[in-house]
Amino acid sequence: MESKKLSIINHPLSITKVDQVGISDRVSRITKRSVKNEAKIYGLKMALSMIDLTTLEGADTVNKVKQLCYKGMHLHDSYGDLPTVAAICVYPNFVGLAKEQLKGSGINVASVATAFPSGNSSLEVKITDTKMAIDAGADEVDMVISRGKFHQGEYNYVFDEIAKIKEVCGKHARLKTILETGELGSLDNVRKASDIAMYAGSDFIKTSTGKISPAATLPVTLVMLEAIKDYYYETGIQIGMKPAGGISNAKLALQYLMLVKETLGDKWLTNEWFRFGASSLANDVLMQLEKQRTGNYQSKDYFSKD
Amino acid sequence: MSENKINLKSAWDLAPSLESTSLINLKKQYELFIGGKWVKPSSNKYFDTNNPATEEKLASIANANAKDVDLAVKAARKAYDTTWSKLSGKERGKYIYRIARIMQERAKELAVVETLDGGKPIRESRDIDIPLAANHFFYYAGWADKLEYAFPNRNPKSLGVAGQITPWNFPLLMAAWKIAPALACGNTVVLKPAETTSLTTLLLAEICEQAGLPDGVVNIVTGAGDTGAEIVNHDGIDKIAFTGSTGVGKIIQKAIAGTDKKATLELGGKAANIVFEDAPLDQAVEGIINGIFFNQGHVCCAGSRLLVQESVYEVVLRKLKDRMESLILGNPLDKNTDIGAINSKEQLDTINHYIKLGKEEGAEIYQPEGKLEKKGYWCKPTLFTGVAQSNRIVQEEIFGPVLAIQTFRTIEEAITKANNTPYGLSAGVWTDKGSKIFNMTSQLRAGIVWANTFNKFDATSPFGGYKESGFGREGGLHGLEAYLSFEN
Amino acid sequence: MSRIEVLKTYKMYIGGKFPRTESGIHYPQLDSKGNPIANMCKASRKDFRNTVVEARKAQEPWANRTAYNRSQILYRIAEMLEGRKAQFIEELMQMGTTKKQAENEVFTSIDRLIYYAGWADKYQQISSSVNPVSGAFFNFSMHEPTGVVAVIAPEENGLIGLVSTIAPIIVSGNSCIVLASESKALCSISFAEVINSSDVPGGVINILTGNALELIPHFSTHMDVNSLLYCGNNKKAIQLMKENSVTNLKRIVVKKDIDWMKDENESPYFITKFTEVKTTWHPIEKIGASGSGY
Incomplete structure (x- = not known):
């Protein structure tokens, strides 16, 4: 039998070190990239196509979800030739409704599951939660990891839970695993959780629920992108990335895309492999696109708020 | 290790973003x-x-x-x-x-x-x-x-x-x-x-x-x-x-x-940048890049000798090559340029002489793909692997974007190789282990030692060599x- | 009938041993009236070469000792000298010093060691610094010994010149090779005996006797000597040393017209002349502090 070199870098539970200051330096270097003219328009349209337009409120209603779905399909009709968003992200009980609203649009329905956002429940409940979303037609499941178990050092539990939910998703839905990086405490832990999530079978790794501050940040995203890259080199399996929460303006979105461009390159610069979890990003991107088209700075009053 | 190649020369090219020269008013x-x-x-x-x-x-x-x-x-x-x-x-x-x-x-x-x-x-x-x-x-x-x-x-x-x-x-x-x-x-x-x-x-x-x-x-x-x-x-x-x-x-x-x-x-200098297997490797790679390609390598304290622990050599080399793909070489006035022009024809000749020498000495060269402008003085970021301590590209200061990469097995070997030079301006060490950092920083014979960083300067920080x-x-x-x- | 005195053979002190010069050449140590009182070794280029090898070998382990340990060893030299002060006073007097001056010189030497x-x-605490750089880095500068230091000791004094140059050089962790005063060489070798019985590791202090002008070209061109201290006024010699120092950019320190007996010529800044400043940088993670995050 040919012995495979076991890389100390990518062994699932090895700790790949991350230096926070070094990460900040790299991030600030990337964010200094100047994106102008046609490159900016290209980037902005790409950003729109990558949005998981999200509503995850206790106060979500049928009409709220309907309106959001319409917005996802018609971002700004007066501009013409705009992509739609990648997905609409809702709680499991709204999956069926969203699915119906989005029929034929090519937009996916993503559902949070597994006792979102805390993840504090039994595995049975989490499986049921996931099944409910899938049965209602969810194309994507956004699960949360058990951060408490993670902090207790029960990495196997975290790993097995993800693997189990992946099993439930099967071929029906892609699994996006939310690490809730704002609760992990360090970039080293972000890296560790990323490795666990990927080796356990996630299709995507995602930063945050949007319920905890800090949510997505550029440094955290860079750490996760590096993890994805190492995993890809090690296994040949491509994993998607989704920063979520707090990304509400176009400039920041372009900076995230620049991180992807310089870390993972072309293969990830598509909405199949990169997403923004956001509720208010779209309008700012649209305003920038209009600015590029007309030369005038825009007002929020001219863009629909759903 | 799989042969999955990441493509960092993206379809999403950055448009030129030139700094304006209208502000300056040079005399004839x-x-x-x-x-x-x-x-x-x-x-x-x-x-x-x-x-x-x-x-x-x-x-x-x-x-x-x-x-x-x-x-x-x-x-x-x-x-x-x-x-x-x-x-x-x-x-x-x-x-x-x-x-x-x-x-x-x-x-x-x-x-x-x-x-x-x-x-x-x-x-x-x-x-x-x-x-x-x-x-x-x-x-x-x-x-x-x-x-x-x-x-x-x-x-x-x-x-x-x-x-x-x-x-x-x-x-x-x-x-x-x-x-x-x-x-x-x-x-x-x-x-x-x-x-x-x-x-x-x-x-x-x-x-x-x-x-x-x-x-x-x-x-x-x-x-x-x-x-x-x-x-x-x-x-x-x-x-x-x-x-x-x-x-x-x-x-x-x-x-x-x-x-x-x-x-x-x-x-002058010929600094060793030493990467241990327990280092934060992605940040180390960034440090290697900043160490040798900052200012086209025209830096006396440049980390021109990379010493990598053999166990992570392949990974570091892969990451380094990937990172080099995303470096933008070109018009120095473009805000996105990472590597500008070589300072003079004379210096370009010196660098090219060493690159030729490196090849002649049997080292393996790596440069990212891409064309250089005809006008002006340019040199691609360059790696040499398979070099020995006795190679001239390891011993002599090149003062250009040329990195010689060697491997080591033990701390002792790293220190010996790092100090095995008439120079002693700077050195770099990358490891996550505190006691190893202090061991290294105290044994390296150099005026500036960067641990888990490289090529940082400050008015309050004394600079100069052994x-x-x-x-x-x-x-x-x-x-x-x-x-x-x-x-x- | 009076007893026949046993005369001492004055050898050199290299690597913790007392060998004769390999050249076999000696020169007479004269008393104040010009009568020879002993034969001193005339160190050759090869003696120097061999000594550098010993000094190099000893330097790193010496530097790696704790500062506290080096402190105690220097104190030990003082203790041993105190115990043998009579011998030194006598030797100094033999070489033409008055009793009062000799006593004074020996006592000052002991005090200088202390x-x-x-x-x-x-010394590290008064000359090192933590540098408040603009950025998330901890940055500090501290002194390290330069390495192997060659010394042309002052010609005028037999003991205080030797002690005043050796002590500040070795205290930081350098090793040294000292060429003693040619005309007042007697007590240099007796001092080596003191050193040899003072827990100073062999090779840290090496003492040669001979002619400075003959040896300066070798002292200044040797590639494995990091620094050279010259105590004297010979302009030609100084120029030659500085010119030769470019072989390996040796640090040249010149001490002219110094009255080593004076307290003002002992100084911590004399220690740092034989050190290099090393500045170390390390990132400071910014997590958990107010206003920071990741």
Whole structure:
């Protein structure tokens, strides 16, 4: 039998070190990239196509979800030739409704599951939660990891839970695993959780629920992108990335895309492999696109708020 | 390990984003700055300064000869005797603060000129060279009236006239490193910038004028090596401060052997950047990139020797090559450029000579794909693998974007290889283990040791080498010492 | 009938041993009236070469000792000298010093050793710095010994010149090779005996006797000597040393017209002349502090 070199870098539970200051330096270097003219328009349209337009409120209603779905399909009709968003992200009980609203649009329905956002429940409940979303037609499941178990050092539990939910998703839905990086405490832990999530079978790794501050940040995203890259080199399996929460303006979105461009390159610069979890990003991107088209700075009053 | 190749040459190309040159207003011809006046060179000879990215002429620069240097030294002596040494530290400090402030105000202009004249990316001149230069003036301005606290019980005294010779890799920054402490300590200055990059130093002379600095306190004489030799050999000079090659440094040291001139020499280097298997590898790779490709590798403290622990060699090499793919080489004025132009034809020839030598010595070369412009002087970021300690590309300073990569097995081997050089300017070490860091940093024979970082500079941080990398320190409290005499 | 005195053979002190010069050449040590009182070794180029090898070997382990330990060893030298002060006073007098002067010189030498012994674990504290750089880095500068230091000791004094140059050099962790005063060489070798019985590791202090002008070309061109201290006024010699120093950019320190008997010529700044400043950078993670995050 040919012995495979076991890389100390990518062994699932090895700790790949991350230096926070070094990460900040790299991030600030990337964010200094100047994106102008046609490159900016290209980037902005790409950003729109990558949005998981999200509503995850206790106060979500049928009409709220309907309106959001319409917005996802018609971002700004007066501009013409705009992509739609990648997905609409809702709680499991709204999956069926969203699915119906989005029929034929090519937009996916993503559902949070597994006792979102805390993840504090039994595995049975989490499986049921996931099944409910899938049965209602969810194309994507956004699960949360058990951060408490993670902090207790029960990495196997975290790993097995993800693997189990992946099993439930099967071929029906892609699994996006939310690490809730704002609760992990360090970039080293972000890296560790990323490795666990990927080796356990996630299709995507995602930063945050949007319920905890800090949510997505550029440094955290860079750490996760590096993890994805190492995993890809090690296994040949491509994993998607989704920063979520707090990304509400176009400039920041372009900076995230620049991180992807310089870390993972072309293969990830598509909405199949990169997403923004956001509720208010779209309008700012649209305003920038209009600015590029007309030369005038825009007002929020001219863009629909759903 | 799978052969999955990541494509970092993206379809999403960045559009050109050129820094505007409308702000700058270069003269056609620059004279010598002596005794507060702009003086024609006595020979009436001028030389061209060119943009290395386009080979176009930027301006004519006066060529100073012995007579001009003599005038400058006399002007400096007069200023020392009549005004500068008579001023209180507080007053001296206020002048230096003014210079710092005007530099900050004219930062953008200085950055653009530095990039045009020297070929370095605007991102670096804008974010590093110019702000740091202003920082040095600001820092040393504050020392001018506090020297007694820096050297208690030693009664520090100024030396007189300092002759200073700066290199072409960080023209304005090196001028700041030299002028700021010299003035703060109460000396006057005759400075010669490198002949390929005189412009920002001449703008600094303008700034001294603007600041109302008394005539003759700072004198700028432009020219090549022979002008520098006139400064070194002038009887009226009390102190020589030189940054440049070890070869020239040795000539200077020899030339002043029979005199009482004090000297500070900041010379060459061949720094080892050591990566252990337990390092934060992605940040280490970034440090390697900054270590060798910063300023096209025209850096005396560049991390030009990479020592990687053999267990992670493949991974580090892969990451390094990937990272090199995303480096943008091109127009230095483009805000997105990572690697600009090589400073001169001469330097490009030197680098290419070493690249040829590396291949001939049997090392394996790697350069990212891509075309180079025909006009201008360019060199791709270059790696050499399969090199041994005895390869010349491992031993000699190349002063270009060329990295020689070796492996090691143990801490002892890393230290032995790192210290196995006549140089001792800087070194880098990457590991997550605290006790290993201190073991390494205490055993590495180098004036600056960067642990889990590389190529960081600061006005408060002393800079200078061991062994043949020179002597004396610039920057920080220790940098004052070179411009003072003491009772004990 | 009076007893026949046993005369001492004055050898050199290299690597913790007392060998004769390999050249086999000696020169006479004269008393104040010009009568020979002993034969001193005339160190050759090869003696020097061999000594550098010993000094290099000893330097790193010496530097790696704790400052406290080096402090105690210097103190130990003082103790041993105190115990043998009579011998030194006598030797100095033999070489033409008055009793009062000789006593004075020996006592000052003992006190000087104690002065520098005290600095071993303190000089670093007054000359190092933590540098407040603009950025998330901890940055500090500290002194390290330069390495192997060659010394041309002052010609005028037999003991105090030796002690005043050796102590500040070794206290920081350098090793040294000292060429003793040619005309007052007697007590240099007796001092080596003191050193040899003072827990100073072999090779840290090496003492040669001979002619300075003959040896200066070798002292200054040797590639494995890091620094050279010259105590004297010979302008030609100084120029030659400085010119030769470019072979490996040796640090040249010149001490002219120093009255080593005076307290003002003992100084911690004399210690740092034989050190290099090393500046170390390390990132400071910014997590958990107010206003920071990741």
